Amino acid sequence: DIHFEPFEREVAVRFRIDGALREVTAPPKRLMNAVVSRIKIISGLDIAERRLPQDGRAKLKLGDRVVDMRVSTLPVVHGEKVVMRILDKSATSMDIDSLGFDPMTLKEMKRVLQTPHGVIVLTGPTGSGKTTTLYSFLKHVYSPEINIVTVEDPVEYQLPGINQVQVRANIGMTFAAALRSILRQDPDVVMIGEMRDQETLEIAVRAALTGHLVFSTIHTNTAVATVTRMADMGLERYMITSSLICAISQRLIRMICPKCKEPYTPSPALQQQLANSFRQPSVEIDLWRGNGCAFCNQTGYKGRLAVHEYMTMTPKLREMIIALRPETELEEECQKNGMRTLRQSCFMKLLDGLTTVEEAVSLFYED
Template identity: 50%
Template sequence: MSGEAKRAATQEGCRSLPLGERLVAAGHISRSQLEVALREQRRTGELLGKVLVDLGFVTEEVVEAVLAERVGCRRIRLEFVEIDPEAVARVPEAIARRHHLIPLRLVGERLEVALADTFDVFAVDQVERATGLQVEVVGASQQEIDQAIDRHYRRQGSTLEGVAEEVLAHLEDDQEAVERGQDTPLIRLVDRLLRDAVEQRATDIHIEPEERVLRVRLRLDGMLRQTAVLPARLARPVAARIKILADLDIAETRTPQDGRINLEFGDRRVDLRVSTLPTIHGENVVIRILDQSGIVLSLEELGLSPDHLALLERLLRRPNGILLVTGPTGSGKTTTLYTALAALNSMERSIFTLEDPVEYRLPIVRQTQVNPEAGMTFAAGLRALLRQDPDVILVGEMRDEETAELAVRAALTGHLVFSSLHTNNAAGALPRMIDMGIAPYLVASSVNAVVAQRLVRRICNRCTTPATYTEEELARLGLPEAAGLPFFRGEGCDACDHTGYRGRAAIFEILEVDDAIREQVHRRASSAEIHQAAVAAGMAPCRQDGIQKAMVGVTTLEEVVRVT
């Protein structure tokens, strides 16, 4: 082979490599720099080229030049291209934004699409499936594509990025105007950020300052998803605006602060819990969204199986004792506790709660906010509450021995007590109380039952379709016993942002403390032994409940395995 042929073969092989390997082969970055960038890409979900530029390892021009070497793929400048609105209308906005692509024009049965990463085969497949057209790819810069998406899918300025450009143009004037409460682009930016999160049914907003950008992520259906990347210069003013809304000290940026915002969007009342944390790049802001309209207050709507529903209704008819709800943070424990209270709420009962914080307001219920700084701890509040003639008591969480002792005493003196614990399953709650210092005989005689729960993503009802699993796939999921059973999945559509999931559902296990379980508690059995005894007595574990719900199309097997 001649020297020229070898050179051509080397170049051809280089072009077939992934972007990172091509940059290493060309000497633009080192192997260690690529490894750092790949770790950052896994963390952020960004395109590798953008990550490399943000890290300062290469310039955008170098990335574009290497991408342009792709065989048969040309690069274009979108500012010189006329984009066909009909072509744009063929591709869902969610796909365009996720893959950083913009449809350009229709040519018969072919659709020309500009992609930031021209090697994104999955993006091409998504577009072809959504449109039924053959896709021809050209390359363009991610910045130009994102700007084109803003212009052609909705009016410029209607997205967060669009409003951010206006904010930057008036940033110095905005600072003083924001503090005076005047309407400014910055105020509109933050309002839009909050409104978008509520409209998308997010449970949390993460506003994360980094060296080069201000990243916005929303927790949707339990998973974090990036929704905007704003200029880093906006980190301080955005945090300041949120702190003003939450009545926090905007001058204090060195210590964490917590606050609360009450907002109304149309007929929806929303409480926002704000937490700030100093980081090396500025204040990280996380906002928990408590949508008053989203609370489930009917046992039937909790998603309990018929057997679980009948058991819980029977447990709620007991005049005294403790009902514990367990699960990790964000598993829906508060919703279950509030729904149980609502089922008992009437003019004939006196119901009190001790919470940190009070997340939702309930009618006819006396709700108290714990305030440790003022001496109002769970234990102090519960001690005072017992002198208020309660019938039913909700203690947000059993955090210490004193609170647990008072809850047990209340249960043994004729009160029905609801509370929560953080344990992996229902059986673990009983040894946990003993570990907190409660005598086994008191645990056995006071606890009526433990409800353990997890939240799974619900299959989108607009694109649900039957799913089949091979024996190998089921073995990999650890569910060989599910062979031959019917299951479902979501194909992905505009309604679910092409994820296949929309909303969440709960899966449960309910451990009733009967004589057999009491015997286990008396002898200080482990949680595994108690769990085994409960299953032998007929308890359906969370995973079993999840599989049953997967069989009727509520969720997928992958979700059940993920949370159990």
């Protein structure tokens, strides 16, 4: 993302790179209006309207690449704040093998993607890479012999061979309305950008129960909490257990820069912090960190990778969900079946030297 922020005497320009905002050289304040007007023109916005927020989109040609740009404007005290999201499909890997799943989970994930019907749910906060993961699932199952339709808000990347529907709530094209129409289009696979309400959830589950494979997202903190969230939205538990194939919780963490990566032995205090954060015995281990170089802009980090928590439905888990067993017991049962929690997955990335202790611990600061 690129942020243009007007203040009383200056303009701030910040780039969000690998999840963190960094300030860069900004144009003079006197040029801000011209910059905003130009951005509005190329993204199809009304340059005369400065009192209301606006959203637009544009395609830019950068050398031999064509990238999409989403633009959002917001009136603030000293002008209009502009945020541009650059969507470069060529820079985003949509191969399921490169998503960061551990080998066992990847094998299981490929197996469930061959299931002819059911619901696969991704969970995680905004900006955790859920859409990229969903697109990788679509790419993995794509074949000219099947009909894939998506309903999204917004459509982030245009995928060849896949019919993508843009939600337009202002004219009545909501997720639920679009989904009803999609199901009359003879789909084999349906992707729903987000199950935001009971109506959308119920239609999605009915679609799964009538022979469709459904991918979607929902907002929860853990994979197991997906069950609770679906029940809280009004879905009967027998419907959940009949339709849900698996739930995957996902987070993104920054990777150590490969150019300036170096090992070190953490202090006893840091080792104890690790033991507390990851609920592991306190043992001596060697860790890695980035020293900072020109390649990573002196940050010590370059790129991000996903950590996952994968819950798959089993007969025993179905019984426990119907019996209203608490989330703690459901999680224990999942771990007996081989589920690695987000905390455990993050700890493994740390031991593998892929990320720093500071980055790993930051995911669990709330604990």
